[in-house]
Amino acid sequence: MSIEIENVSKRFGAFAALEDVSLSVPSGELVALLGPSGSGKTTLLRIIAGLESVDEGKVLLNGEDASLHDPRHRKVGFVFQHYALFRHMTVFDNVAFGLSVKPKRTRPGKEVIRSKVFDLLKLIQMEHLWDRYPSQLSGGQRQRVALARALAVEPQVLLLDEPFGALDAKVRQELRRWLRQLHDEIHVTSVFVTHDQEEALEVADRIVVMNRGKVEQEGTPSEVYDHPANPFVFDFLGKVNLFHGRIDNGVAQLGGVRLPASGSSSGTDGSAVGYVRSHDIDISRHGSGSDAIAAQVRGVLRVGPLVRVDLLHAGGEQLEVDLSRDAADRLALQVGEQVFVRPRNVRFFVNDYQI
Amino acid sequence: MRSNDMNSSHYPGVFRVQKAGALAEPLPVRLLLVAGTVLFLTLFLLLPLGALFSEALSKGWQEYRAALLEPDALSAMRLTLVTAVICVPFNLFFGIVASWCTAKFTFPGKSLLVTLIDLPFSVSPVVSGLVYVLVFGQQGWLGPWLQAHDIKIIFAVPGIVLATVFVTFPSVARELIPLMEAQGREEEEAALTLGAGGLQTFFRVTLPNVKWGLLYGVILCNARAMGEFGAVSVVSGHVRGATNTVPLQVEILYNEYNFVAAFAVASVLALLALVSLALKTFTEWKMRQLQKAGA
Ligand SMILES: Nc1ncnc2c1ncn2[C@@H]1O[C@H](COP(=O)(O)OP(=O)(O)OP(=O)(O)O)[C@@H](O)[C@H]1O
Ligand SMILES: [Mg+2]
Numbered sequence: 295m296s297i298e299i300e301n302v303s304k305r306f307g308a309f310a311a312l313e314d315v316s317l318s319v320p321s322g323e324l325v326a327l328l329g330p331s332g333s334g335k336t337t338l339l340r341i342i343a344g345l346e347s348v349d350e351g352k353v354l355l356n357g358e359d360a361s362l363h364d365p366r367h368r369k370v371g372f373v374f375q376h377y378a379l380f381r382h383m384t385v386f387d388n389v390a391f392g393l394s395v396k397p398k399r400t401r402p403g404k405e406v407i408r409s410k411v412f413d414l415l416k417l418i419q420m421e422h423l424w425d426r427y428p429s430q431l432s433g434g435q436r437q438r439v440a441l442a443r444a445l446a447v448e449p450q451v452l453l454l455d456e457p458f459g460a461l462d463a464k465v466r467q468e469l470r471r472w473l474r475q476l477h478d479e480i481h482v483t484s485v486f487v488t489h490d491q492e493e494a495l496e497v498a499d500r501i502v503v504m505n506r507g508k509v510e511q512e513g514t515p516s517e518v519y520d521h522p523a524n525p526f527v528f529d530f531l532g533k534v535n536l537f538h539g540r541i542d543n544g545v546a547q548l549g550g551v552r553l554p555a556s557g558s559s560s561g562t563d564g565s566a567v568g569y570v571r572s573h574d575i576d577i578s579r580h581g582s583g584s585d586a587i588a589a590q591v592r593g594v595l596r597v598g599p600l601v602r603v604d605l606l607h608a609g610g611e612q613l614e615v616d617l618s619r620d621a622a623d624r625l626a627l628q629v630g631e632q633v634f635v636r637p638r639n640v641r642f643f644v645n646d647y648q649i
Numbered sequence: 650m651r652s653n654d655m656n657s658s659h660y661p662g663v664f665r666v667q668k669a670g671a672l673a674e675p676l677p678v679r680l681l682l683v684a685g686t687v688l689f690l691t692l693f694l695l696l697p698l699g700a701l702f703s704e705a706l707s708k709g710w711q712e713y714r715a716a717l718l719e720p721d722a723l724s725a726m727r728l729t730l731v732t733a734v735i736c737v738p739f740n741l742f743f744g745i746v747a748s749w750c751t752a753k754f755t756f757p758g759k760s761l762l763v764t765l766i767d768l769p770f771s772v773s774p775v776v777s778g779l780v781y782v783l784v785f786g787q788q789g790w791l792g793p794w795l796q797a798h799d800i801k802i803i804f805a806v807p808g809i810v811l812a813t814v815f816v817t818f819p820s821v822a823r824e825l826i827p828l829m830e831a832q833g834r835e836e837e838e839a840a841l842t843l844g845a846g847g848l849q850t851f852f853r854v855t856l857p858n859v860k861w862g863l864l865y866g867v868i869l870c871n872a873r874a875m876g877e878f879g880a881v882s883v884v885s886g887h888v889r890g891a892t893n894t895v896p897l898q899v900e901i902l903y904n905e906y907n908f909v910a911a912f913a914v915a916s917v918l919a920l921l922a923l924v925s926l927a928l929k930t931f932t933e934w935k936m937r938q939l940q941k942a943g944a
Contacts, residue, residue, distance in 0.1 A: 368842075372838070380840075395846070
C-alpha cells in the first residue's frame with residue numbers, strides 16, 4: 295500500500311509541529327524519517343496512523359483519502375517508541391490481541407490464532423518466552439514483541455517509531471539488519487523513525503530528512519549523503535568542516551586555496567561557506583599556499599578503525615579530519631607540527647546557515 | 650525482580666523508593682520511634698476497639714445475640730445493606746466513566762470536572778444532607794412537585810440512598826484517575842491500531858490495567874457507604890425499623906442508655922471495618938506487587 299502525504303500541517307496550540315509536509319512512499323518501500331528531536335517525526339507517523347488529526351492537507355493510503363477510514367480500519371501497524379505492550383497480558387496474548395478482537399465473521403479460530411502467533415514468535419525468536427509478561431522481558435525482547443504484535447494483523451503499512459531507540463549499540467545493529475531482512479521477506483510498506491543517521495543510511499531504501507516540522511530533503515541514502523540539498527542536511531548526515539571564503543566568477547577562494555565553485559548552490563558571487571566531510575580532506579607535510587591550506591595539528595586520537603586529527607587552519611577555524619589507520623601511521627603526525635590540508639569534495643552554500 | 654531504572658523509565662509515574670540502607674537511623678532512635686507508634690496505636694485504636702467488644706459482650710453472648718436479632722437492629726442492617734448494594738455499583742459505574750473521560754481524553758472544562766468530582770469529600774456530610782433536604786424536602790425546590798406525585802424522598806429510603814451516593818461518589822474516581830493518568834494512552838492507541846473498538850479496548854486493556862485500583866476504590870466506597878452518619882442522619886427522619894441505618898440505630902440505642910445493644914450493633918460496624926481493612930491491605934499489597942513487576 296502506498297502512502298501519499300499532501301501538504302499536511304499540524305499545530306499544537308500556537309506551535310506548528312508540521313508545516314506543509316508533502317511526501318510519498320511507494321508501495322513496498324522501507325523509508326526512514328530522520329531528524330533531530332522535536333522535528334515532528336512522531337507527529338507525522340501518528341498522523342499516518344490516524345492517531346492524530348491534520349489541520350490542513352491530507353493523507354492518502356493507496357490513493358484513497360485516509361480520513362474516510364477509522365484508524366482501526368486503516369490496516370496500519372504501529373510500533374510505539376516505548377513499545378506500549380499490554381502490561382497485563384502475556385507475550386502470547388499481546389501478539390494474539392489484534393486477531394482476537396476481530397469481528398466474529400472474520401475472526402480466525404482459536405487454533406489458527408495459536409499457530410499464527412507461534413509462527414510470529416518463531417520469527418522474532420521468542421517462542422520459548424510466550425508466557426512471559428512484558429515486565430519480565432528485556433528492552434530488545436519487548437521491542438520484538440511489539441513488532442510481532444503489529445505484524446499479526448497483516449498490516450499493509452508498518453510504522454515504527456524509533457524501533458531501536460532504547461537499545462545498546464550491538465543489539466541495535468542486530469535488530470536493524472533483522473528488520474531489513476524481514477522487510478525483504480514480507481515487503482510491507484514501512485516507515486521508521488530514527489535520529490541516528492547511520493541507521494537510516496544502512497537500512498532504508500529512501501531517507502526523508504526532517505527539521506522543525508518541514509521536510510528538508512528526500513531521496514535514496516546515497517542521494518542525501520552525497521548530494522545534500524542544503525547545509526542542514528549536510529550537517530545532520532555526518533561530521534562536516536566549514537571553510538569560510540568568497541566566490542568570484544565561479545572560483546572559490548578558501549584561505550588562499552582557489553577551487554572551482556561548481557558545487558555552489560547558487561550562481562551568485564559573494565561570501566560563501568564550503569562544506570567538507572571529515573573524511574574528504576587530505577593531510578600532507580608538503581605544499582604551498584596556493585593549492586593547500588596551512589594548518590597546525592592540535593590533537594591525534596585513535597577512534598576504533600579511524601584516527602581523528604584535530605587541526606587549526608590558517609583562517610583560525612577548527613578542522614576535524616578522519617584518516618584511516620594506515621594513512622595516519624604513514625604520516626605519523628605530531629601534535630603541534632605544521633601541515634597542509636586539501637579539501638577533496640567541497641560543497642558551497644552561499645548563505646551562511648545557522649542552527 | 651529486574652533492575653529498577655528500567656521499570657521506572659518504562660512506566661512513567663510508577664517509581665519505587667530504594668530500601669533505606671544508608672539512611673537507616675541508629676538502633677535506639679528506631680526503637681523509640683517504633684515504641685512510640687505502637688503505644689499510640691494501642692491507645693487510640695486497639696483500646697477503643699477492645700472496649701467496644703468487651704462492652705458489647707459484657708452481659709454475655711445471649712444478650713449480644715438478642716441485641717443483634719432484635720427487629721429494629723435487623724431492619725437497620727437490612728437498610729444499610731440495601732443502601733450499599735445500590736450505592737456501590739452506581740458509584741462504581743460512574744466512577745469508571747468519570748475517570749475514563751478525564752484521564753484518557755482532553756476536553757474543555759476537564760479540570761472543573763475533576764474538581765467537582767472531589768466536591769463531596771470536601772464538604773461536610775451534614776451539609777450534603779441539608780442540601781438534599783433543601784432540594785427534595787417538603788419546603789424544598791422540588792417538594793411540591795414530589796408531593797403532588799406522591800413521591801417520598803426525604804425521610805425515606807430514596808433520600809438515604811441519594812445522600813449516601815453523594816458522599817461516597819469520589820471514592821472510586823479518586824482511585825482511578827491518578828492510576829489511569831500515570832498509565833497514559835499508548836496502550837489504548839496500540840489497541841486501536843490493532844483494530845479493537847472502543848468497548849473492546851476498554852474491557853480488554855483499560856479495565857484490566859486498573860482492576861486492583863478499582864477494587865480498592867470499591868472497598869473504600871463500601872466502607873463509607875455502610876458507615877455514613879452525618880448526611881444520612883439529616884435526611885433519614887429516624888423512623889425506627891424503617892429509615893434507620895446501622896450507624897443511626899447505634900446512636901439511638903446509645904441515647905436511650907441501652908449500652909449493651911448500642912455496642913453490640915456497633916460491633917457489627919467494627920467487624921465490617923476490620924474486614925475492609927484486611928481487604929484493603931491485601932489490594933494495596935497486590936498493587937505494590939504489580940508496581941514492582943513494572944506492570
Ligand atoms: N500533544 C502535543 N501537544 C503539544 N505539543 C506537542 C504534542 N505532541 C508533540 N508536540 C510538539 O511537537 C513537536 C514535534 O514532536 P514529535 O513528537 O513529532 O517530535 P519527534 O521528531 O518525534 O522528536 P523525538 O525524536 O524527540 O521523538 C515537539 O516540539 C513537541 O513538543
Ligand atoms: Mg518521537
